[in-house]
Amino acid sequence: MKRYDCPALGERLGERVPRENGGRDVTIGRFNIELLEAFVAVAEAGNVTHAGSKLNRTQPCVSTQLRRLEDRVGKPLIERTARTMNLTPAGRILYQHATEILRSHEEARLRLSAPELTGTVHVGLPEWFATGQLQSIFCNFVRIHPNVKLEMTVADSATLHDMLSANEINLAIALVSPVKPSPNGLVEEPLYWTVSETCPLADPLPLILFPEPCPFRDLAFSALARAGRQWYERITTTSVAAAQVAVRSGAGLCCLPAGAIVDGIKILREQDGFPDLPASQLAIYTPSKTQSPIVDYLEEHLTALLQNAISPGSALAGKMQPDLRVV
Template sequence: MASRFTNLQTDLLRTFVTVVDLRNFTETGAALGRTQPAISLQIKRLEKMTETKLLSYKGKKIELTQDGQTLLGYAREILRLNDRAAASLKRARLSGTLRIGLPIDYSIEYFQHIIAQFTQANPQMLIDVQCDRSRDLLTSLHTDNLDMVIAITDMMPAPHVSLYWAERPVWACGRDYRIDPDRPIKLIAHPEGCFYRKRMLDSLNIEGREWHIAFESPGISALQHAVLDGLGVTALTKKTLLPGMRTLHPKEGFPKLANIHVGLFYKHIKMSDAALNLIEQITIGVDAFQKTTRASLRV
């Protein structure tokens, strides 16, 4: 009697994930110590095992099929658990340098706390944290100037994403701020290219509301203080609302804003034991983080 279980071999999954990350069979072979034909054969073996097409090819360009995209998330998780288990059994000493990117256009205090705890538990690790706009962080990841990144993107699933979640921004202003219906809405926003900014402008333009950018800054702290100082209204996640702020609702002329998508991004082939350890802690944290997020999305 044939088994109803299909055991996905980790070496095949590792090859698959590395091809997706590097988008090149030759580079994957070099990274894994195999020839390009061997990499191609492993992908074919995995496709035969899963009875589906995982990759498509347009000239030299490698793309994921829909089934490939489905497998990719599971494959990253299987490899992360496999490699963390192996490192734990070997009691690997965590050392080296880990370069982390955190977004200035999102609530990062939660993740800073996780990173701080990790640093205290592993004092031999050198942690370099870079705070920047999400799109610039993702560029740095693609060019290997960062090892892992938490960032906002409109593309989900996206290249190198390990896990992701959605949050709905809310309109916010100072507690005593009053909206003048006969004047353009004064907006407090990140510079052009920000996802919050786009959602605010799209929402107001659909409603035919006039607006004016009254305050602009790349940092979320500056926007928060501008709101408290009564310079206008902005879009924030519920976790970044501060005492002294109030939310604005559709009955006041501020329609619901579209979700933003936040992800944890990394290239598995380049991850050290230390990086995988931290990724595990962030993953656990995000699970708790999402419980409150899911509740807010149902509102």
């Protein structure tokens, strides 16, 4: 094998360059997109099996790709024990760059393959689901389609359903309506009892609730009745942000979906005397009348993105993500 007196020259040409790494030579070269996809998927899924499911690859394939990437980098990226997987310092550095590389790669792919769209689209989102991750999806959409104007309404699901019925918005991600046919592609998001460390948990329990027709109300009442607990309605608000502030201040308990849980809010579980709550169901809705090509494309795009976002949360990168699953 040819050696170079100047390591940088060898690196540029993709040759093996001697490095202080346990006696191994390290191949320095361009990163392979599929190897980066496997690494990021493992970091965000928390284990190789979930990453393989997300990528539609087998577990041995993902493990092999991780080893190949570590050989390319010349350093371990993930520390594995019998029970946990953690990013190494090199892994954390690569994760930051890899996510940007993959985002740019996907944007380029979409821009080259997407149809030419022109016009305005008005979308609706529930407040707790208008997360930075979902906002970035819409921002990427308008970046890919510079001739599309995006209008966004954040409201409770009942309001979004009314706006859809009145054809005031073109598309909404909303809680499943019991009076409308169930759409395809439902996703479930866990619902939790939440409280602060300072809130007393003796009966009667002070509840922070959203007004009718919020389905979380009946779920909370039924669960507490089964547990033999007493309660009273202390705060009623239409705002998820206001409910979060009330919970953190110790004013009471609130049923919140996973995506609405922020720092300073504690989850109560069955061992704390609070029965598990059924998951909330979300779906993408559009009005019944004929849609524009923009809405059709965005609906298809969002459905794929929601399903790809299903993840138990990152055990490696420490990211807080809504815990979603397909129904």
